[in-house]
Amino acid sequence: MTAPAGPRQHPSADDPRIMLDDQIGAFETIPPYPPRTERESEFFALGDGEMFLNMGPHHPSTHGVLRVVLKINGEQVVDLDPVLGYLHRGVEKLCENSDYHHIISQVDPLEYVSSLFCEWAPVMSFEKLLDVQVPRRAEYIRVLTGELLRISSHVLFQGFMALDLGGLTPILYGFIERDEIVEMLAAVTGQRMLFNYFRIGGVNGDLNHEFMSRLGDWMSRALTQAEANAGLLNENEIFVRRMRGIGRLDRETALRMGVTGPNLRAAGVAYDLRRAHPYSVYPELEFDVPTRGGEGGGDSLDRYLLRLDEIKQSLRIIDQCLHQMPDGPVMGKLPRLLRPRPGRAWAAVEAPRGLFGTYAVSDGTHQPFRLKIHDPSFVNLQLVPLLVKGNLIADTMAVMSSLDPIMGGVDK
Amino acid sequence: MTTLNRAWGNLTLTGKVLLPLLFLLLVAGPILIVLIAQFVAPFLVDLLGANLGIVRFVVAVTGVLLFSIPAAFIIIYMELKVIARMNLRVGPNRIGPAGAAMSVVHGLKVLMKEDFTPTGADHLVFTIAPVIVFLTAVMTFLVIPFGPGLVGQDLNIGLLYLFAVGGMSVVGLLIAGWASTNKYSLLGGLRAAAQVVSYEIPLTLSVVGLILLAGTMSLNQIAGQQAGWFTNWFVFRQPLGALIFFIAATAEANRTPFDLSEADSEIVAGFATEYSGMRFGFLFFAEYVNVFIISALLVTLFFGAWNAPFPFPQVEVALDPGTLGIGLLILIAAAPVVLTLVFAAPIYLIRSSTPAWQALVLGFVLFNVVAIGAVFGIAYAGLDWMAGLVWFMGKSFAFVFVFVWMRATFPRVRIDQLMGFAWKWLLPAALLNLFVTAAAIVVVDTLKAG
Numbered sequence: 081m082t083a084p085a086g087p088r089q090h091p092s093a094d095d096p097r098i099m100l101d102d103q104i105g106a107f108e109t110i111p112p113y114p115p116r117t118e119r120e121s122e123f124f125a126l127g128d129g130e131m132f133l134n135m136g137p138h139h140p141s142t143h144g145v146l147r148v149v150l151k152i153n154g155e156q157v158v159d160l161d162p163v164l165g166y167l168h169r170g171v172e173k174l175c176e177n178s179d180y181h182h183i184i185s186q187v188d189p190l191e192y193v194s195s196l197f198c199e200w201a202p203v204m205s206f207e208k209l210l211d212v213q214v215p216r217r218a219e220y221i222r223v224l225t226g227e228l229l230r231i232s233s234h235v236l237f238q239g240f241m242a243l244d245l246g247g248l249t250p251i252l253y254g255f256i257e258r259d260e261i262v263e264m265l266a267a268v269t270g271q272r273m274l275f276n277y278f279r280i281g282g283v284n285g286d287l288n289h290e291f292m293s294r295l296g297d298w299m300s301r302a303l304t305q306a307e308a309n310a311g312l313l314n315e316n317e318i319f320v321r322r323m324r325g326i327g328r329l330d331r332e333t334a335l336r337m338g339v340t341g342p343n344l345r346a347a348g349v350a351y352d353l354r355r356a357h358p359y360s361v362y363p364e365l366e367f368d369v370p371t372r373g374g375e376g377g378g379d380s381l382d383r384y385l386l387r388l389d390e391i392k393q394s395l396r397i398i399d400q401c402l403h404q405m406p407d408g409p410v411m412g413k414l415p416r417l418l419r420p421r422p423g424r425a426w427a428a429v430e431a432p433r434g435l436f437g438t439y440a441v442s443d444g445t446h447q448p449f450r451l452k453i454h455d456p457s458f459v460n461l462q463l464v465p466l467l468v469k470g471n472l473i474a475d476t477m478a479v480m481s482s483l484d485p486i487m488g489g490v491d492k
Numbered sequence: 493m494t495t496l497n498r499a500w501g502n503l504t505l506t507g508k509v510l511l512p513l514l515f516l517l518l519v520a521g522p523i524l525i526v527l528i529a530q531f532v533a534p535f536l537v538d539l540l541g542a543n544l545g546i547v548r549f550v551v552a553v554t555g556v557l558l559f560s561i562p563a564a565f566i567i568i569y570m571e572l573k574v575i576a577r578m579n580l581r582v583g584p585n586r587i588g589p590a591g592a593a594m595s596v597v598h599g600l601k602v603l604m605k606e607d608f609t610p611t612g613a614d615h616l617v618f619t620i621a622p623v624i625v626f627l628t629a630v631m632t633f634l635v636i637p638f639g640p641g642l643v644g645q646d647l648n649i650g651l652l653y654l655f656a657v658g659g660m661s662v663v664g665l666l667i668a669g670w671a672s673t674n675k676y677s678l679l680g681g682l683r684a685a686a687q688v689v690s691y692e693i694p695l696t697l698s699v700v701g702l703i704l705l706a707g708t709m710s711l712n713q714i715a716g717q718q719a720g721w722f723t724n725w726f727v728f729r730q731p732l733g734a735l736i737f738f739i740a741a742t743a744e745a746n747r748t749p750f751d752l753s754e755a756d757s758e759i760v761a762g763f764a765t766e767y768s769g770m771r772f773g774f775l776f777f778a779e780y781v782n783v784f785i786i787s788a789l790l791v792t793l794f795f796g797a798w799n800a801p802f803p804f805p806q807v808e809v810a811l812d813p814g815t816l817g818i819g820l821l822i823l824i825a826a827a828p829v830v831l832t833l834v835f836a837a838p839i840y841l842i843r844s845s846t847p848a849w850q851a852l853v854l855g856f857v858l859f860n861v862v863a864i865g866a867v868f869g870i871a872y873a874g875l876d877w878m879a880g881l882v883w884f885m886g887k888s889f890a891f892v893f894v895f896v897w898m899r900a901t902f903p904r905v906r907i908d909q910l911m912g913f914a915w916k917w918l919l920p921a922a923l924l925n926l927f928v929t930a931a932a933i934v935v936v937d938t939l940k941a942g
Contacts, residue, residue, distance in 0.1 A: 133679075140757050140760065141758070242903060246755060246756075246757060246903045247901070247902065248575060248579065248899065252579040252580060253579075253580070256580065312901075318749055319903045321905075321906075322906055472907060472908065473759070474755070474758050
């Protein structure tokens with residue numbers, strides 16, 4: 081007679097008796113399985129005096145749900161391993177099952193801090209597939225709202241940079257500016273965060289009076305306010321010393337790792353998609369591509385300062401947009417049912433964090449066959465192990481924050 | 493009768509037990525008091541009188557413990573409100589006038605929360621750590637002179653006692669970090685240990701020059717030596733020492749920019765990560781009590797303690813209430829009414845839309861403000877310790893404000909910068925300060941003798 085086959089008993093972490101019976105070792109290694117790759121066996125082998133520190137996914141300064149496993153020796157980070165996927169929603173797959181108009185709202189929350197850029201790239205690729213002409217006024221409006229959002233993203237970056245280094249105040253000053261921008265965009269789009277504003281062939285609705293009056297008020301003080309906010313940090317000895325020389329990224333490494341955006345320009349490479357592969361009406365606008373970083377590449381401070389330079393350039397672009405914007409319609413002629421010809425189209429925009437691109441493959445139906453999304457944060461985040469190794473725990477925050485990843489885009 | 497019966501029936505079991513007890517207390521209480529006063533009191537007074545030192549000590553400890561709670565509450569509220577204003581926020585504004593009861597509610601919330609010990613933690617050590625941290629913070633209050641005569645124990649080694657007891661808090665922080673069985677806590681505890689031990693040295697050395705000048709370690713006597721004009725304050729004779737003391741004391745109290753042991757963006761909450769409930773409350777209170785203590789110490793040692801910045805002309809308030817006789821009674825009875833009417837009259841007369849009752853209420857409030865002000869004014873002029881307390885508290889809270897201000901403004905330093913700053917800059921500077929002071933004393937003595 082065998083024992084009745086009941087449900088198998090699993091040890092549960094909620095069961096107090098089990099926890100009491102075998103004492104958990106608080107400082108034991110993390111993975112419960114044997115190492116699967118060479119990298120894993122190297123990473124999870126603890127040297128003398130080393131221990132693991134699991135940072136995230138719920139940690140005050142990992143910018144969302146990034147999890148970083150640090151191997152530390154005292155305060156020094158010996159090795160680290162970013163673990164992704166806590167915010168994975170399968171956006172690319174969702175896009176394959178949505179029709180072309182719906183995709184705009186699916187990709188909106190990727191880079192939720194600057195969501196217009198996530199709309200811009202797929203919309204541009206669909207326009208290429210459909211051969212739609214975008215009215216010039218619509219292009220100007222896209223550039224105008226996009227640059228506004230770039231400023232809002234960068235001022236927020238400035239605040240979070242300070243917050244990760246322990247400064248409480250700049251984040252709130254940053255949020256004041258962001259709130260102004262977001263409110264004026266809400267006057268046009270009806271949303272504060274996920275705007276869902278760009279359409280295939282134009283934009284959803286013309287600029288209105290409330291937007292223009294808010295923008296005028298804000299533009300009159302934007303530059304002085306940006307400089308005043310920067311003065312709180314840029315002249316702070318503690319802040320500068322925390323940032324200078326930390327996470328130095330040289331040109332060759334940056335190019336090899338496929339870094340784009342401010343992080344690449346802070347390493348001394350003057351590569352800006354708005355100038356390198358001009359799209360929209362950027363060829364008609366005057367602005368500089370600021371670069372930072374000398375021979376040895378750019379450190380965290382360079383990456384921080386470069387974003388402040390970009391705020392000024394964006395203000396220049398907004399000013400020109402307002403002066404040059406033509407009259408006319410804001411939507412192009414579109415067929416009622418979108419069925420692009422079979423083909424493929426790549427479009428990329430210069431988002432606040434770098435190259436945001438989509439590669440759309442159409443099979444002639446009303447849904448794309450495939451929509452590959454290239455997110456800059458994902459590429460930039462690969463730098464973290466390179467830049468942090470050998471620094472202190474506190475520098476992990478300074479470096480990660482200066483790369484400015486948005487986990488919504490990383491995990492997609 | 494039925495009403496009473498129904499009321500009794502509505503009571504819960506607890507109520508049925510407590511209500512008779514309440515009646516008993518109301519009836520038996522006065523009787524007991526009378527009995528004690530009649531028979532036990534003479535014996536008790538003799539006993540207390542024979543052990544005056546112990547009585548004084550117990551009273552001082554009780555006073556200090558009672559004082560630490562409101563002091564921490566005020567500083568917590570100040571931090572919430574001042575940082576909010578600096579962040580262009582409003583801050584707490586719901587509970588009490590302008591949110592003033594916020595920290596009281598914080599305290600109640602902390603009391604009511606579950607007191608949680610993580611699995612695998614060393615329960616005894618985990619429990620005792622916040623007590624050590626809190627007690628070391630509060631015990632330093634004992635030797636701080638709040639005013640002339642307002643000192644718990646006037647030890648002649650007061651300064652030494654302060655550093656000895658203050659340095660013990662690192663034990664609490666370290667075992668709090670270790671016993672939590674959390675890596676963030678461990679890092680926080682070790683950071684706290686490294687930081688407090690390193691900064692203890694420049695902190696102590698920075699006041700040795702002052703001790704040489706003052707010739708005493710009793711805080712009461714150091715305070716007394718700074719009487720008169722503000723140029724007598726030790727900050728003008730020991731500017732470098734005051735600066736080093738300020739920086740090192742900030743690090744000792746784990747305040748921004750040296751709050752590495754609880755750096756929320758790096759190691760979540762440091763040694764306090766696993767604490768909840770009142771155990772966290774003790775750690776939290778200790779932090780703010782420490783802020784007050786370093787401010788009070790700065791004031792005592794370098795900024796004139798309880799002395800006013802300039803000697804006030806002596807105001808004689810020769811008001812003996814006994815001489816007024818029946819007039820006193822009339823004054824107490826009549827003054828509120830008359831003054832309320834006097835203050836209410838212009839409010840009522842100037843704005844015709846103001847109802848009479850509003851004017852009267854405003855008048856009464858105004859009268860109270862004036863009366864309290866007058867009472868404090870008379871107390872200030874007539875009582876030495878009152879004047880000293882006012883100046884001491886004013887100066888201390890001015891420094892508390894500076895610490896709060898620093899918290900709103902500065903980012904945090906890194907651990908290597910923190911240690912490098914202590915050993916490479918503060919320690920040599922403190923030694924230099926000591927040598928210069930000692931040499932100056934020798935030179936001055938020689939010149940005076942020769």
